[in-house]
Amino acid sequence: MEIPMPAPICLIENSPAGELRVQQKALKVLAAISQPVVVVAIAGLYRTGKSYLMNKLASKRTGFSLGSTIQSHTKGIWMWCLPHPCRAGHTLVLLDTEGLGDVEKGNTKNDTWIFALAVLLSSTLVYNSRGTIDQQVMEQLHYVTELTERIKVKLVAEGSREDKKVKPVGEGGRGGKKAKLVDQGGRGGKKAKLVDQGGRGGKKVKPAGEGCRQEEEDSAEFVRFFPAFVWAVRDFVLQLVLDGREITEDEYLENALKLKRGNSKQNQCYNLPRKCIRQFFPARKCFVFVQPAGRRDLPRLEELQEDELDSEFQEQVVLFCHHVWETSKPKTIPGGHMVTGAMLGNLAVTYVDAIRSGAVPCMESAVLALAQIENSAAVGEAVAVYEEQLERRAALPTETVQELLDLHAQCEQEALRAFMAHTFKDDDRRFQGELMRRLEEQKQELCRRNEVASSERCKAALLELSDELDDRIGEGVYSVPGGYQRFLDDRQRMVDRYRQVPGKGVKAEELLQEFLQSKAAVAQSILQTDEALTEKEKEMAAERARAEAAEREQQVLKQKEAELQQKLEDQDRSYQENLRQLETKLEDERKKLLEEQGKMLDQKLKEQEAMLQQGFKEMAQMLGEEIADLRKEITDSKGQELLNMAKVLAKTLTIAYDAFVRDDGDAHPPPSRSQAGERTGRRV
Numbered sequence: 001m002e003i004p005m006p007a008p009i010c011l012i013e014n015s016p017a018g019e020l021r022v023q024q025k026a027l028k029v030l031a032a033i034s035q036p037v038v039v040v041a042i043a044g045l046y047r048t049g050k051s052y053l054m055n056k057l058a059s060k061r062t063g064f065s066l067g068s069t070i071q072s073h074t075k076g077i078w079m080w081c082l083p084h085p086c087r088a089g090h091t092l093v094l095l096d097t098e099g100l101g102d103v104e105k106g107n108t109k110n111d112t113w114i115f116a117l118a119v120l121l122s123s124t125l126v127y128n129s130r131g132t133i134d135q136q137v138m139e140q141l142h143y144v145t146e147l148t149e150r151i152k153v154k155l156v157a158e159g160s161r162e163d164k165k166v167k168p169v170g171e172g173g174r175g176g177k178k179a180k181l182v183d184q185g186g187r188g189g190k191k192a193k194l195v196d197q198g199g200r201g202g203k204k205v206k207p208a209g210e211g212c213r214q215e216e217e218d219s220a221e222f223v224r225f226f227p228a229f230v231w232a233v234r235d236f237v238l239q240l241v242l243d244g245r246e247i248t249e250d251e252y253l254e255n256a257l258k259l260k261r262g263n264s265k266q267n268q269c270y271n272l273p274r275k276c277i278r279q280f281f282p283a284r285k286c287f288v289f290v291q292p293a294g295r296r297d298l299p300r301l302e303e304l305q306e307d308e309l310d311s312e313f314q315e316q317v318v319l320f321c322h323h324v325w326e327t328s329k330p331k332t333i334p335g336g337h338m339v340t341g342a343m344l345g346n347l348a349v350t351y352v353d354a355i356r357s358g359a360v361p362c363m364e365s366a367v368l369a370l371a372q373i374e375n376s377a378a379v380g381e382a383v384a385v386y387e388e389q390l391e392r393r394a395a396l397p398t399e400t401v402q403e404l405l406d407l408h409a410q411c412e413q414e415a416l417r418a419f420m421a422h423t424f425k426d427d428d429r430r431f432q433g434e435l436m437r438r439l440e441e442q443k444q445e446l447c448r449r450n451e452v453a454s455s456e457r458c459k460a461a462l463l464e465l466s467d468e469l470d471d472r473i474g475e476g477v478y479s480v481p482g483g484y485q486r487f488l489d490d491r492q493r494m495v496d497r498y499r500q501v502p503g504k505g506v507k508a509e510e511l512l513q514e515f516l517q518s519k520a521a522v523a524q525s526i527l528q529t530d531e532a533l534t535e536k537e538k539e540m541a542a543e544r545a546r547a548e549a550a551e552r553e554q555q556v557l558k559q560k561e562a563e564l565q566q567k568l569e570d571q572d573r574s575y576q577e578n579l580r581q582l583e584t585k586l587e588d589e590r591k592k593l594l595e596e597q598g599k600m601l602d603q604k605l606k607e608q609e610a611m612l613q614q615g616f617k618e619m620a621q622m623l624g625e626e627i628a629d630l631r632k633e634i635t636d637s638k639g640q641e642l643l644n645m646a647k648v649l650a651k652t653l654t655i656a657y658d659a660f661v662r663d664d665g666d667a668h669p670p671p672s673r674s675q676a677g678e679r680t681g682r683r684v
């Protein structure tokens with residue numbers, strides 16, 4: 001497959017003043033990617049071989065730029081989009097980030113933002129470090145502990161945020177003390193502080209955005225948004241042996257993440273980053289790498305051929321790359337909705353905008369902002385699908401209105417399918433309502449076009465067929481005794497031939513009726529001048545002509561009524577189709593949510609067991625509380641769904657009703673809301 005990007009480009013620029021800016025060129029590239037993306041980001045201290053390892057994930061010798069001096073090289077966040085090597089139909093997005101802890105830069109706050117963005121944008125985060133996973137490396141991981149200050153998970157309505165726990169960070173003090181968010185002051189000037197009651201000192205959490213909603217975080221929630229975690233240990237020189245037993249790389253990492261018992265301040269400091277990693281990244285993996293080449297070759301690694309690299313390093317790289325390619329999941333947002341390249345670009349913009357404005361990026365609000373953009377696009381796309389399907393299927397005029405409505409129904413079904421595939425978090429069904437309205441407009445327009453096409457055909461046929469009759473009238477063929485009967489016979493022949501003309505469409509009878517009406521005066525005059533008929537016979541013939549005309553008029557009216565009824569029934573069908581597809585989607589979402597919750601539950605149970613085994617009863621107990629919460633959530637997702645569904649359905653019906661009231665216009669007064677309910681057999 002063709003590689004869409006020959007080389008990486010900058011996604012987020014980080015100016016020397018520490019100002020972040022998303023690059024338009026990169027957004028353009030992302031906007032063109034409609035495939036789901038697997039996003040692998042790398043972060044870690046500067047000059048530790050991150051860019052080099054990312055090139056391995058791209059299966060390229062060069063790409064992300066390497067520096068060979070001691071000065072930090074990568075600035076901001078760079079992006080490389082490639083066809084995914086294992087997942088067909090997916091794009092692999094590699095994000096190489098600016099190294100952390102550059103002494104020359106000396107801006108740890110900016111570093112933390114870079115790290116937070118890597119976490120927020122990726123589905124797999126590779127944390128890169130050099131040497132061993134020792135205490136010093138752990139301490140450098142303060143970026144992880146600071147995530148709770150840098151990111152908010154949820155938008156919480158004001159007034160509902162009393163005394164919420166931020167679970168792992170402060171825990172560990174005497175007697176299982178918990179960190180709390182404490183409100184300082186009243187409504188206007190609220191300042192949330194993360195107060196560690198275990199003695200680590202107050203950590204500030206920025207006050208939530210102004211307005212009637214307030215944001216707060218609950219670190220246990222982070223897991224839903226956070227990527228899988230892979231720790232890459234470079235230039236690893238030790239033997240993987242513990243207490244005389246060979247251990248795996250993962251065991252090595254887990255051992256390094258073990259907590260220390262006891263509540264001394266020292267132990268708390270020791271435990272803090274470990275707890276954060278354990279909590280935020282329950283899915284963890286570790287890979288160690290030996291030095292790739294001899295010391296002299298290190299600055300020019302890019303120039304070396306594969307076989308010039310250390311063979312053990314090569315093997316380790318192969319294992320690492322295969323793990324990342326094969327296990328990294330497509331980026332999703334909570335609820336399991338897949339993120340496309342275009343959505344990733346929008347997420348980057350939302351987060352960077354929040355950071356630039358001095359706010360704390362909130363994941364939930366980013367998802368909601370994304371939903372607005374995506375849902376709006378989903379409506380447009382669905383209408384395009386409708387038009388395209390119509391273009392493919394429609395041969396106007398159709399013979400009957402029902403045929404046209406069936407055609408509309410097929411196109412609408414496809415359009416709805418396209419909409420349902422892309423929409424998410426359209427909780428108030430605003431966008432679905434909008435789509436229903438737009439499709440109803442399309443239907444009206446389709447009916448109009450169908451009628452125009454039919455009228456044109458009918459008029460053309462009548463013009464052609466009536467030529468002979470008109471000529472004969474002009475020539476006075478019927479102005480003779482017995483002419484009226486001849487006229488009637490010729491006219492009937494013409495009508496018979498007209499009826500045999502195929503493809504006249506829905507207006508056939510109406511236009512015939514109009515035509516015959518237009519000839520009524522001529523017929524009357526022929527009748528009156530026909531000397532073969534008595535006055536009485538003329539009267540009877542005139543009466544018959546009037547009755548026939550009235551009968552035809554009646555037929556046309558009946559047909560119109562039947563068509564109106566069919567159109568009303570089609571509105572019901574449309575309600576039902578909307579509801580059916582919505583139900584299917586909600587059921588799918590519910591399954592995904594339950595799957596997500598189930599996975600979280602497994603991870604928490606595993607962590608709880610590990611804590612119990614290591615003797616951390618309080619931690620285990622706290623996890624127990626989280627597990628209970630989660631179990632309740634799962635029960636709710638299972639049970640309440642039916643209730644929600646009923647509410648959603650009622651709402652959708654109302655929206656649908658409103659749309660039809662508007663579109664039906666004055667010509668055919670719409671049924672009342674309850675009538676709509678009766679017709680559909682559903683409660684409104």
Ligand SMILES: Nc1nc2c(ncn2[C@@H]2O[C@H](COP(=O)(O)OP(=O)(O)OP(=O)(O)O)[C@@H](O)[C@H]2O)c(=O)[nH]1
Pocket residue numbers: 045046047048049050051052053065066067068069071072073074075097098099100234235289290291292298299300301302
């Ligand atoms: N010792 C050692 N050097 C490496 C390794 N991988 C790459 N290098 C070399 O280290 C230097 C820096 O590599 P980069 O990949 O640019 O490191 P980085 O982490 O991206 O650096 P920044 O972008 O500045 O944060 C280059 O000269 C590489 O050739 C490795 O595994 N071990």
Ligand SMILES: [Mg+2]
Pocket residue numbers: 050051052065066073074096097099
């Ligand atoms: Mg780099």
